[in-house]
Amino acid sequence: MGGLKRKSSSSAKSVAKSKKKKKGPHLPNSILKVIADQKRPLNSDEEEEEDEIDSDDEHGGDLYEYEEGVPEEESRKNNRYDRHDNYDYELPDDFEDENVESEDDDFDGGNSENDDDDDDDRHTRMLQSLTGMPSAAFQGESKSKPVLFTEAYPEGEFNPTRDVLEGKNVLTEEDFLAPLEGKPGYHKTSKQIARMRKDTKHVVHAPLPKPQRERLERKAVIGLVDGEFSKWVHLVKKNREAPTVYFNQEVDLGYSTVGAIASEFQPRTEFEKKMASLLNDSEVSEAHRDDGARLLELNEVSMEDHIKKRDHIAKIRNLLFRHEAKSKRIKKIKSKTYHRLKNKDLKKSSLGALMDPEMAKEEAMRQEAKRVEERLTLKHRNTGKWAKRMVRLGLNAKYDATRAAIAEQLQMNANLSRKMHSMGDGSSSDESDDEEGLNDGSDEDTPSRLIAKAKEKTLKTMEDDEVPNAGLMSLPFMARAMKKKNEEANEEAKRALEEYEEWENSGGENSKKPVSVSGRRVFGATAKVEAPKESKKDSDNFYDNSDSDNDMAGVEDNDMEDVRDNASPARNTGTITETEKFDDAAGNQASKTTFDVAMFASGSWKKMTSCKNTESKKESKKTRAPISQSQDKKGSRDEESEDSESEAEEMVDGVLASASKETFEIPSQAELINRAFAGDDVLDEFEKDKEEVLNQEVPKPEKPVLLPGWGDWSNVQRKRGISKRMVMEHEAEEKERKQKLKTRKDARLKHVIISEKVDKRAEKLHTTTLPFPHTSKEAFEHSMRMPIGPEFNPSTVVSELNRPEVVKKTGVIIKPVKFEEVNPNDEVDDEHPRNHQKQRSKKKTGKRQGKVKSK
Amino acid sequence: MEVALEDNNLMENILPPDEQEIDVELEAKEKKYLRGEGANLESLKDKKLKTQLASREKLYGKSAKAAAKIEKWLLPASAGYLETDGLEKTWRIKQTDIAKEVDILSSRNQYDIVLPDFGPYKLDFTASGRHMLAGGRKGHLALVDMMNMNLIREIHVRETVRDVAFLHNDQFFAAAQKKYAYIYGRDGTELHCLKERGPVARLRFLKNHFLLASVNKIGQLHYQDVTYGDMVASIRTGKGRTDVMEVNPYNGVVALGHSGGTVTMWKPTSQAPLVQMQCHPGPVSSVAFHPNGHLMATSGKERKVKIWDLRKFEEVQTIHGFHAKTLSFSQKGLLAAGTGSFVQVLGDGSGNYSRYMSHSMVKGYQVEKVMFRPYEDVLGIGHSMGWSSVLIPGSGEPNFDSWVANPFETSKQRREKEVHLLLDKLPPETIMLDPSKIGAMRPSRRKDKPTRGEIEAEKEVAVEAAKGVEMKKKTKGRNKPSKRTKKKKEMVENAKKTFPGEEQGNVAGKKRRIGEVDAAELPASLKRFARKN
Numbered sequence A: 001m002g003g004l005k006r007k008s009s010s011s012a013k014s015v016a017k018s019k020k021k022k023k024g025p026h027l028p029n030s031i032l033k034v035i036a037d038q039k040r041p042l043n044s045d046e047e048e049e050e051d052e053i054d055s056d057d058e059h060g061g062d063l064y065e066y067e068e069g070v071p072e073e074e075s076r077k078n079n080r081y082d083r084h085d086n087y088d089y090e091l092p093d094d095f096e097d098e099n100v101e102s103e104d105d106d107f108d109g110g111n112s113e114n115d116d117d118d119d120d121d122r123h124t125r126m127l128q129s130l131t132g133m134p135s136a137a138f139q140g141e142s143k144s145k146p147v148l149f150t151e152a153y154p155e156g157e158f159n160p161t162r163d164v165l166e167g168k169n170v171l172t173e174e175d176f177l178a179p180l181e182g183k184p185g186y187h188k189t190s191k192q193i194a195r196m197r198k199d200t201k202h203v204v205h206a207p208l209p210k211p212q213r214e215r216l217e218r219k220a221v222i223g224l225v226d227g228e229f230s231k232w233v234h235l236v237k238k239n240r241e242a243p244t245v246y247f248n249q250e251v252d253l254g255y256s257t258v259g260a261i262a263s264e265f266q267p268r269t270e271f272e273k274k275m276a277s278l279l280n281d282s283e284v285s286e287a288h289r290d291d292g293a294r295l296l297e298l299n300e301v302s303m304e305d306h307i308k309k310r311d312h313i314a315k316i317r318n319l320l321f322r323h324e325a326k327s328k329r330i331k332k333i334k335s336k337t338y339h340r341l342k343n344k345d346l347k348k349s350s351l352g353a354l355m356d357p358e359m360a361k362e363e364a365m366r367q368e369a370k371r372v373e374e375r376l377t378l379k380h381r382n383t384g385k386w387a388k389r390m391v392r393l394g395l396n397a398k399y400d401a402t403r404a405a406i407a408e409q410l411q412m413n414a415n416l417s418r419k420m421h422s423m424g425d426g427s428s429s430d431e432s433d434d435e436e437g438l439n440d441g442s443d444e445d446t447p448s449r450l451i452a453k454a455k456e457k458t459l460k461t462m463e464d465d466e467v468p469n470a471g472l473m474s475l476p477f478m479a480r481a482m483k484k485k486n487e488e489a490n491e492e493a494k495r496a497l498e499e500y501e502e503w504e505n506s507g508g509e510n511s512k513k514p515v516s517v518s519g520r521r522v523f524g525a526t527a528k529v530e531a532p533k534e535s536k537k538d539s540d541n542f543y544d545n546s547d548s549d550n551d552m553a554g555v556e557d558n559d560m561e562d563v564r565d566n567a568s569p570a571r572n573t574g575t576i577t578e579t580e581k582f583d584d585a586a587g588n589q590a591s592k593t594t595f596d597v598a599m600f601a602s603g604s605w606k607k608m609t610s611c612k613n614t615e616s617k618k619e620s621k622k623t624r625a626p627i628s629q630s631q632d633k634k635g636s637r638d639e640e641s642e643d644s645e646s647e648a649e650e651m652v653d654g655v656l657a658s659a660s661k662e663t664f665e666i667p668s669q670a671e672l673i674n675r676a677f678a679g680d681d682v683l684d685e686f687e688k689d690k691e692e693v694l695n696q697e698v699p700k701p702e703k704p705v706l707l708p709g710w711g712d713w714s715n716v717q718r719k720r721g722i723s724k725r726m727v728m729e730h731e732a733e734e735k736e737r738k739q740k741l742k743t744r745k746d747a748r749l750k751h752v753i754i755s756e757k758v759d760k761r762a763e764k765l766h767t768t769t770l771p772f773p774h775t776s777k778e779a780f781e782h783s784m785r786m787p788i789g790p791e792f793n794p795s796t797v798v799s800e801l802n803r804p805e806v807v808k809k810t811g812v813i814i815k816p817v818k819f820e821e822v823n824p825n826d827e828v829d830d831e832h833p834r835n836h837q838k839q840r841s842k843k844k845t846g847k848r849q850g851k852v853k854s855k
Numbered sequence B: 001m002e003v004a005l006e007d008n009n010l011m012e013n014i015l016p017p018d019e020q021e022i023d024v025e026l027e028a029k030e031k032k033y034l035r036g037e038g039a040n041l042e043s044l045k046d047k048k049l050k051t052q053l054a055s056r057e058k059l060y061g062k063s064a065k066a067a068a069k070i071e072k073w074l075l076p077a078s079a080g081y082l083e084t085d086g087l088e089k090t091w092r093i094k095q096t097d098i099a100k101e102v103d104i105l106s107s108r109n110q111y112d113i114v115l116p117d118f119g120p121y122k123l124d125f126t127a128s129g130r131h132m133l134a135g136g137r138k139g140h141l142a143l144v145d146m147m148n149m150n151l152i153r154e155i156h157v158r159e160t161v162r163d164v165a166f167l168h169n170d171q172f173f174a175a176a177q178k179k180y181a182y183i184y185g186r187d188g189t190e191l192h193c194l195k196e197r198g199p200v201a202r203l204r205f206l207k208n209h210f211l212l213a214s215v216n217k218i219g220q221l222h223y224q225d226v227t228y229g230d231m232v233a234s235i236r237t238g239k240g241r242t243d244v245m246e247v248n249p250y251n252g253v254v255a256l257g258h259s260g261g262t263v264t265m266w267k268p269t270s271q272a273p274l275v276q277m278q279c280h281p282g283p284v285s286s287v288a289f290h291p292n293g294h295l296m297a298t299s300g301k302e303r304k305v306k307i308w309d310l311r312k313f314e315e316v317q318t319i320h321g322f323h324a325k326t327l328s329f330s331q332k333g334l335l336a337a338g339t340g341s342f343v344q345v346l347g348d349g350s351g352n353y354s355r356y357m358s359h360s361m362v363k364g365y366q367v368e369k370v371m372f373r374p375y376e377d378v379l380g381i382g383h384s385m386g387w388s389s390v391l392i393p394g395s396g397e398p399n400f401d402s403w404v405a406n407p408f409e410t411s412k413q414r415r416e417k418e419v420h421l422l423l424d425k426l427p428p429e430t431i432m433l434d435p436s437k438i439g440a441m442r443p444s445r446r447k448d449k450p451t452r453g454e455i456e457a458e459k460e461v462a463v464e465a466a467k468g469v470e471m472k473k474k475t476k477g478r479n480k481p482s483k484r485t486k487k488k489k490e491m492v493e494n495a496k497k498t499f500p501g502e503e504q505g506n507v508a509g510k511k512r513r514i515g516e517v518d519a520a521e522l523p524a525s526l527k528r529f530a531r532k533n
Helices: A002-010 A029-053 A060-065 A083-088 A092-101 A107-131 A135-142 A162-166 A173-180 A186-198 A210-241 A258-263 A270-279 A282-289 A293-298 A303-332 A336-348 A351-355 A357-377 A385-393 A400-417 A424-444 A446-463 A476-506 A508-517 A538-544 A547-555 A561-587 A593-603 A605-610 A615-660 A669-697 A715-720 A724-743 A777-783 A795-801 A835-853 B002-012 B017-034 B047-074 B095-101 B411-423 B452-467 B481-497 B502-521 B524-529
Strands: A245-247 A752-754 A806-808 B111-114 B121-125 B131-136 B140-145 B150-156 B161-166 B172-177 B181-185 B190-194 B200-206 B211-216 B220-225 B231-236 B244-247 B254-257 B262-266 B275-278 B284-289 B295-300 B304-309 B314-320 B326-329 B335-339 B342-349 B352-360 B367-373 B378-383 B386-391
Touching: A173 A186, A210 B047, A282 A293, A357 A400, A385 A400, A446 A476, A669 A752, A669 B275, A777 B047, A795 B047, B017 B047, B095 B386, B121 B161, B121 B367, B121 B386, B131 B161, B140 B161, B140 B172, B161 B200, B172 B200, B200 B244, B211 B244, B244 B284, B254 B284, B262 B284, B295 B326, B295 B335, B314 B352, B335 B367, B342 B367, B342 B378, B452 B481
Parallel strands: A245 A806, B284 B326, B326 B367
Antiparallel strands: A752 B275, B111 B386, B121 B131, B121 B378, B131 B140, B140 B150, B161 B172, B172 B181, B181 B190, B200 B211, B211 B220, B220 B231, B244 B254, B254 B262, B262 B275, B284 B295, B295 B304, B304 B314, B326 B335, B335 B342, B342 B352, B367 B378, B378 B386
16 A cells, blocks of 8 residues: 555656556445545545646546555454455556556557456446446456466565566666657757767766765765864974963053053044144144244134133123122021021031031030940830830830831940940940949859858868878878878868858848958958968958958969969868968068978878879979979089089099990900800890781781680580681681781891881872872882972073963963964974073073082 | 083084093983983873973983083082002001191191090081081080181080080080080070980981980980970880980981890881891991991991991991991091091992001090091091091092082071071971982882782682592492583682682673673564663
């Protein structure tokens, strides 16, 4: 079917092929009828067209145009139907066509067919008369007789017939011309063909097969493209291989002088053009060049201009006069209200402030006052009645306007209370404010809390008086002394506790008292304290209020803070006095310090064990104290004597050494032998050392062992011993170790141990990966062997060695590569043609001469 | 540039013999300045890199050439030498003979300073050789300007002085005294007392790192940064008391000689020694390093001096029958050794150190320390009766580099230099055995992957082993030859399997192919399920 269809579509074009009539498929009558009914009206136009083009086709096209679904038998789907059914109608028409077309066909076949055709014709005519339908509709009907097939497939341009293939039935021009004979134009055509035959030159050969053609095309294109690209190769190569690419050749920075800029001036605006025309006026310039007398002539002013100018001046004068008159009138106004309002306006506009310095000052003062007021009252901090109410009722969340108003207030507050950077004294006052606030806070919580704290501390220290069980303190007599001390301390602590309780009972009244007394009040068993306290300055009355305060003094005290902290546990052992003394000493008598420190240190022995961070400090102090004491006692004389003693010793040593050191005399044989023996031992030791180092750096693998109780239940197991796998593993490890030892640098040097430990700090001096363009380690390391600094190279080479890959001046626009002829044989010129540089380098060589030498 | 151009012209012409000689000489010098050969660029695949490296190499060549030329033509002085005729031996020549031949300025360098009271003297020179520090055992410290023999400062500390050392210039020096080490200013004022180190036996200053290294009586090695006073490292050597300590000028590694005959080398960043060498069977009495850092000389109490190559850690030479209490290398590589009242200088002739000069002092003098004066052909000898100075021709570098050390330095230059030195100060971790490896690839901790060849070899061995395995004799029809061969094959396959390698790639390829084949072979209805590649 497909073949048929193609034929019908191509029938319009090919004249030669459309011959005679075609036989359609053998369809049942009813279907044919329906088809005919449906097709007729639809294809009437088309049919006409076809008729015009080729007359002999009759109406066959109509029927074949119809795209009928392939019947199941024909589609051969699933091979359900026998193939031979198709022989009835598959290809006969083509076959026939071929035979009809070729005039070499034998006559007999043609005659018999003609007979058949006659029968057919008759039958169709009969049908036509019966049904009233055109004969074309019934043409294929009568095709029921057997047909001879020589080919198994329809003939087409891809399926040539056998005779074509065998070369028997080649079509010639004559074949095509023969039917035209006698027709007009035949003569002309035959002549043309004859001419063409003679003319072998202009023969157009058949096109080559596509792949071949494309291959040729590609070849040609490659040649072209290659030529185009290879032009650039040298340029690209040059750029790639240049050690430095310069982009500073054509630097056009524009004009350098005003004159140069002016010379390029082009008048653009109307005014400029006018000016230019005047300036470049040849007449004027000529007049200038002459004597200038003509300039006057040229300077003539027209009447119109004159009048215009006069009018303008008059107008201006008039305005001025009016303004003057107005101000006079205003000045005369005596109403205060008017002036006040006017001034206010001026101020409000703040233009006045800008104009008048006095006013500005005033304004600033006012602003300052506002700020102060704000900071004092905190008026805009949502503390107002209204704001509070709004917040309380949640109205600020409800209404935008309210919220905005509150926000505005806050903003105002922020603005007003912000520290002004310009004001120097503002900040200091702020700070003092802050301090005051802090003091207030601490004042409030003094009485009860401080007492509680003091109590807590005393209790704590009473609890944790353990005796150290090591070192000096563990000695029996020390322990005894400690115990005594502890007892004393505990007693004191108890007393202190009682006092604290009393205090608490008495309440806050007591606490107020000492403040009002203004002096100091001392609590507890501090009878001996009072004497040194006299010397105390009045300024520190803050922690003279009470002893409990003193416990807290660490907060305020900067100088003695840590010392005091150290002493805190020692305080209840009666060392309150000591610390106080210490304070005194630090304040007044520097000479006394050492003694006090010593005492203090001895008092706080216990502390040493418990608090470690202060240990070192104390220790240093302790050590210093005895030293100083000894210094005091002994004096310089003793030390000198000691020195001289030691010196004498040393000298003896030196003399001895020099005496014992061998001189020119040859040692005796015995001595030599002795030494040799001593040496043997040394060598052995060294070997052991080496073994040790090797074991450390390349650890020995562990020997395979069984866990006790595993794998030795029976004799058999015991006999079998350690499993083969474990032994193998061990052997492999041993082997590996041996390999490692072999590759060591000192493997073959018996007398040398070279450590192969990795130095982590030195690792940063090596690269882990090769830097980019390098691929081989060897090449990289060779390229690194020469130093490139100015200390090692002459200045001519230094600049070249250290030049960056791209030299570019700022502002230079880098243009794409332009094609230029490059001589491929030219070597890459790595010297930049800059003459001034060369000259400079020449000058320097003399200076550098010493430099290069001894590197 | 001009010079270079001229040279090119010369190259083109046929050179006269003199110039050819010069050319050869220059080439040799150039090679020295090239510091080894460039990489083999042929093996590089990256063309860009190749050309860039080539251009760089060219620049290096230029630089080396310039340096060689400067050395050839512009350096003013040449090294001194001793020339003998006939049977005369250089070591027979005495100082008095030399004095007759040399100029007045040089002959002024031969002298003895007799200071009998304060006993054996230690010496130290500044890097430029301009100043000398002498420290008497019994507390005498003297700072001398060697140019005009001017005693700059002399103090008496009234204590044992065990060692003295200059810091980076003549402005500061350190002295190891009885209890502590001290740092003094040029005018003799005590600036610091270094208490942390304990009683110091030897002091050395590491110039490039600004570290003051010391070893104390109990064998602790301390490194202290003198710029900010921090103790950089404090190392317990664990080898007992020692007073043999020297710094390798090439890499800043400190070497200690021990009583067990070992020499240990240390750096401040590790607690373990870098290298331990068993140099002598008896105690090591002194150590010295060649300025190029490749040679070390040690002397042991068993009357042997050994010279070691530090690149291979192998002994190069042993000099028998000679005990040196003190050793010192000169800038040009002469080795001075002092014992008793006798000083011998060994010269490096044809790779072996042999006698070059000798000097014997008055009998009874005990040499304490020998040290060559930098940039002069002078050997300073500190001994029990003061110090002496003798001429050793060819010991010092004839041309000083004012950027490195300038004996004629003005105070302004000195200040400038000090700043530069501080700016160029190296961190302590740069002390390592081979400092040229800084900036190179980090040495891999272990061998990363066995090479293909190795794998192959191992595989072969394994296969051979599998083939050689004796089969058990089995019964009940399992001992058939076919079964045996099958089993053997299996074993060989198993042995092969344990070696990964190309197989992995093959497996992946196989998988892909399997997928393709499947797609081709599947029935039409299942084709849509085939994996699309």
